[in-house]
Amino acid sequence: MEDIHYTCQWGTGERWGSAPTETGMSRLALSDADKEARDWFVSTTQALGCKTTVDSMGNIFAVRPGLRNDKPPTFVGSHLDTQPTGGRYDGILGVTAGVEMLKVLADNWVETEYPVGVVNWTNEEGARFPLSMVASGVWAGSIPQETAHNTREVHPGTATMLSELTRIGYLGQTPASYESIPMAAHFELHIEQGPLLEMSNKKIGVVKGVQAYKWFTVTVKGRDTHTGTTDLKSRADALLTAAKMILHSHRLATANAALASTGILNLKPGSTNTVPGDVTFSLDIRAPTDSTVQKMKDLILADFAAIAAGKDILDSNANCTSGLPCSVTIVEDFDSPATIFHNDCIDSVSKAARSVLGPDAQNLVMEMTSGAGHDSVYASKRCPTSMIFVPCREGVSHNPAEFCKEEDCSLGAQVLLQSVLRFDRM
Amino acid sequence: MEDIHYTCQWGTGERWGSAPTETGMSRLALSDADKEARDWFVSTTQALGCKTTVDSMGNIFAVRPGLRNDKPPTFVGSHLDTQPTGGRYDGILGVTAGVEMLKVLADNWVETEYPVGVVNWTNEEGARFPLSMVASGVWAGSIPQETAHNTREVHPGTATMLSELTRIGYLGQTPASYESIPMAAHFELHIEQGPLLEMSNKKIGVVKGVQAYKWFTVTVKGRDTHTGTTDLKSRADALLTAAKMILHSHRLATANAALASTGILNLKPGSTNTVPGDVTFSLDIRAPTDSTVQKMKDLILADFAAIAAGKDILDSNANCTSGLPCSVTIVEDFDSPATIFHNDCIDSVSKAARSVLGPDAQNLVMEMTSGAGHDSVYASKRCPTSMIFVPCREGVSHNPAEFCKEEDCSLGAQVLLQSVLRFDRM
Numbered sequence: 055m056e057d058i059h060y061t062c063q064w065g066t067g068e069r070w071g072s073a074p075t076e077t078g079m080s081r082l083a084l085s086d087a088d089k090e091a092r093d094w095f096v097s098t099t100q101a102l103g104c105k106t107t108v109d110s111m112g113n114i115f116a117v118r119p120g121l122r123n124d125k126p127p128t129f130v131g132s133h134l135d136t137q138p139t140g141g142r143y144d145g146i147l148g149v150t151a152g153v154e155m156l157k158v159l160a161d162n163w164v165e166t167e168y169p170v171g172v173v174n175w176t177n178e179e180g181a182r183f184p185l186s187m188v189a190s191g192v193w194a195g196s197i198p199q200e201t202a203h204n205t206r207e208v209h210p211g212t213a214t215m216l217s218e219l220t221r222i223g224y225l226g227q228t229p230a231s232y233e234s235i236p237m238a239a240h241f242e243l244h245i246e247q248g249p250l251l252e253m254s255n256k257k258i259g260v261v262k263g264v265q266a267y268k269w270f271t272v273t274v275k276g277r278d279t280h281t282g283t284t285d286l287k288s289r290a291d292a293l294l295t296a297a298k299m300i301l302h303s304h305r306l307a308t309a310n311a312a313l314a315s316t317g318i319l320n321l322k323p324g325s326t327n328t329v330p331g332d333v334t335f336s337l338d339i340r341a342p343t344d345s346t347v348q349k350m351k352d353l354i355l356a357d358f359a360a361i362a363a364g365k366d367i368l369d370s371n372a373n374c375t376s377g378l379p380c381s382v383t384i385v386e387d388f389d390s391p392a393t394i395f396h397n398d399c400i401d402s403v404s405k406a407a408r409s410v411l412g413p414d415a416q417n418l419v420m421e422m423t424s425g426a427g428h429d430s431v432y433a434s435k436r437c438p439t440s441m442i443f444v445p446c447r448e449g450v451s452h453n454p455a456e457f458c459k460e461e462d463c464s465l466g467a468q469v470l471l472q473s474v475l476r477f478d479r480m
Numbered sequence: 481m482e483d484i485h486y487t488c489q490w491g492t493g494e495r496w497g498s499a500p501t502e503t504g505m506s507r508l509a510l511s512d513a514d515k516e517a518r519d520w521f522v523s524t525t526q527a528l529g530c531k532t533t534v535d536s537m538g539n540i541f542a543v544r545p546g547l548r549n550d551k552p553p554t555f556v557g558s559h560l561d562t563q564p565t566g567g568r569y570d571g572i573l574g575v576t577a578g579v580e581m582l583k584v585l586a587d588n589w590v591e592t593e594y595p596v597g598v599v600n601w602t603n604e605e606g607a608r609f610p611l612s613m614v615a616s617g618v619w620a621g622s623i624p625q626e627t628a629h630n631t632r633e634v635h636p637g638t639a640t641m642l643s644e645l646t647r648i649g650y651l652g653q654t655p656a657s658y659e660s661i662p663m664a665a666h667f668e669l670h671i672e673q674g675p676l677l678e679m680s681n682k683k684i685g686v687v688k689g690v691q692a693y694k695w696f697t698v699t700v701k702g703r704d705t706h707t708g709t710t711d712l713k714s715r716a717d718a719l720l721t722a723a724k725m726i727l728h729s730h731r732l733a734t735a736n737a738a739l740a741s742t743g744i745l746n747l748k749p750g751s752t753n754t755v756p757g758d759v760t761f762s763l764d765i766r767a768p769t770d771s772t773v774q775k776m777k778d779l780i781l782a783d784f785a786a787i788a789a790g791k792d793i794l795d796s797n798a799n800c801t802s803g804l805p806c807s808v809t810i811v812e813d814f815d816s817p818a819t820i821f822h823n824d825c826i827d828s829v830s831k832a833a834r835s836v837l838g839p840d841a842q843n844l845v846m847e848m849t850s851g852a853g854h855d856s857v858y859a860s861k862r863c864p865t866s867m868i869f870v871p872c873r874e875g876v877s878h879n880p881a882e883f884c885k886e887e888d889c890s891l892g893a894q895v896l897l898q899s900v901l902r903f904d905r906m
């Protein structure tokens with residue numbers, strides 16, 4: 055808890071309560087605040103006897119030697135970057151619990167069979183550079199490093215991942231690859247970010263996999279015209295068209311038991327008395343299976359084109375004068391198929407949870423699938439992987455008021471430590 | 481035409497054709513480019529024998545003495561500021577036609593009965609500082625000067641009208657008031673900005689009045705949450721709610737023969753995987769009568785509150801999982817009731833048009849009401865006023881491709897000159 059709150063001095067966000075630690079976080083990837091948190095991670099893990107390596111995506115690997123060092127380390131990993139209005143637990147809990155593991159091992163003179171490590175992955179959130187889990191994706195060989203390096207920040211600005219890695223001094227020499235930095239396994243402790251554990255009074259989620267998702271950028275082009283002199287039928291109103299699409303994406307999500315979300319919308323020219331001719335928005339589609347996400351994509355491609363052309367889809371034009379057609383382009387930026395974690399790791403977590411929670415464990419543990427993406431998704435492509443979830447208040451995350459009780463953070467950290475030790479012995 | 485294109489070197493906008501003058505304009509009020517255009521206006525009118533006065537809203541009045549100077553001047557007025565993606569004619573035509581009038585009077589040694597003048601009004605567009613016609617509004621005593629001075633620019637930035645007037649050196653000593661700078665009459669030449677003249681092959685619009693409009697700022701508050709872990713019914717999605725409101729405003733406009741437009745929308749926090757908890761958008765409502773605008777306002781206040789609360793208004797929730805309630809606040813920022821111009825001025829324009837157009841005039845002149853607001857709206861509150869419209873291509877305005885033929889600019893300028901001379905003699 056001390057490390058969580060100490061490191062949250064870098065990038066402190068909006069206040070939600072009166073106590074000193076009752077604020078959110080705003081520590082965008084590769085910002086100055088992120089650099090400070092990284093520097094802390096490097097010096098703290100080195101002081102605990104680790105060797106640290108920075109790779110060409112700015113991922114930082116801290117490794118503590120084992121009795122034998124002829125096999126790769128068992129890693130704990132998560133991320134220190136946050137959403138623009140994020141909380142103190144998403145990612146941060148996982149990294150600080152890894153550091154806590156290193157402390158417990160050091161304090162107790164524990165020698166592991168093989169090395170163990172902690173990794174801080176870069177830009178997991180995909181908030182500043184709009185590709186989530188991008189640096190573990192490069193490590194796994196799933197995302198080309200050039201694509202990642204050239205990714206531009208979302209908000210007006212011209213920085214790329216490469217320029218910011220260089221600027222803050224975290225462009226490492228070691229290639230970002232599972233080949234140069236192999237892992238025996240990857241464990242990640244994380245807040246659930248949803249309400250299921252809290253609602254059912256469980257303490258530990260044993261995470262068996264992660265749902266599928268795709269990210270799109272939708273661009274609608276109409277025509278800038280005067281709001282006072284252009285009658286409704288002579289308008290090609292890109293914002294009205296985008297509004298219909300956003301509403302329609304929710305209808306499709308409802309019909310297909312999927313999720314559809316728009317978190318970014320920019321328009322031009324941005325004047326009260328000009329009908330906007332240019333709107334761009336993000337679309338995040340998720341579902342338990344790849345086939346549902348693909349179906350949503352197919353429906354969106356067809357229906358958004360029809361909405362732009364002025365066709366009446368699900369009555370969205372009812373009672374509304376139809377205007378001139380707009381054009382629409384939809385680009386898929388990111389794709390993360392459904393992930394299934396490795397039985398050995400799931401087992402380690404499950405057993406660790408039962409041993410930490412004792413006799414009451416069967417009432418306190420729940421198997422679950424993650425709604426959010428995590429670096430464990432890409433780690434799992436190259437080594438056995440699983441995750442541990444702990445409840446967070448009202449299931450709220452990506453919000454300054456995100457909160458996880460001290461006792462739950464601590465239970466999670468104990469399960470993490472035990473999972474790593476079990477896997478190491480195995 | 482030379483003055484139009486010469487002055488469009490300051491704030492040149494997007495290109496729409498290949499000829500040197502085939503670009504739009506981006507000359508926001510009180511920008512550096514606006515200062516250059518103002519400097520040109522001052523030096524050109526002074527060289528033509530005018531005395532220039534800058535008032536405390538940066539309005540610039542250039543006055544040419546008459547035979548007698550014991551009554552106020554007959555003014556021509558319009559504006560040199562543009563939309564962010566505007567054209568070369570909106571406002572600019574009116575000011576340069578005023579300067580052309582001064583040249584014709586000087587070249588021909590014409591002595592008017594009373595003084596005549598040309599005024600460049602500040603921030604007519606309401607694009608940078610979101611109150612349209614604000615500086616003529618202060619002159620007329622309709623908008624408090626403090627409100628105007630404290631108005632902040634729309635796009636991220638902290639400048640106010642007062643700070644920018646000071647910065648570019650156009651904060652004059654003379655109070656902005658019809659009392660310190662009285663007018664005998666106000667005539668304004670403007671492109672129609674709509675399609676009616678072009679569609680009916682008319683050359684001159686005799687403008688009898690201006691429709692009513694109100695501007696609102698709508699703020700929707702929900703809750704930032706994770707897009708991957710928050711099911712649709714647990715979301716308070718401020719953007720989905722805003723999308724329903726925007727669509728609904730068009731339904732209300734359709735039902736009430738009014739116009740509803742959203743030109744600005746900003747959201748927070750602006751991350752692909754965070755459901756936005758905070759959306760602000762502009763709403764511009766127009767109709768021929770004050771009572772329709774008021775009815776639209778009443779409907780919007782009631783229906784937006786219901787939409788935010790999750791009630792189903794006009795089926796906007798159909799097929800869409802309903803989420804948690806959002807809150808909404810709606811602030812009226814600006815109100816311009818329907819305007820009726822003065823018969824003496826309408827008559828002057830009408831007779832001038834007939835004399836300029838000759839025998840065919842009855843087929844080429846049309847009486848009309850303006851869909852857009854103009855400084856003539858506020859001028860008309862303190863002196864007899866009317867306007868002259870000329871056709872613009874496809875009725876498009878607030879667009880870089882806004883275009884008015886040379887022959888139409890010239891016909892309009894001739895009618896303007898004749899209207900002023902007629903009124904002066906009257």
Ligand SMILES: NC(=O)NCCC(=O)O
Binds near residue numbers: 187247753
């Ligand atoms: N855990 C988390 O918030 N990850 C960000 C990637 C996602 O959008 O799911």
Ligand SMILES: NC(=O)NCCC(=O)O
Binds near residue numbers: 570604606
């Ligand atoms: N003429 C013109 O575009 N004026 C701006 C004020 C309005 O929004 O009507």
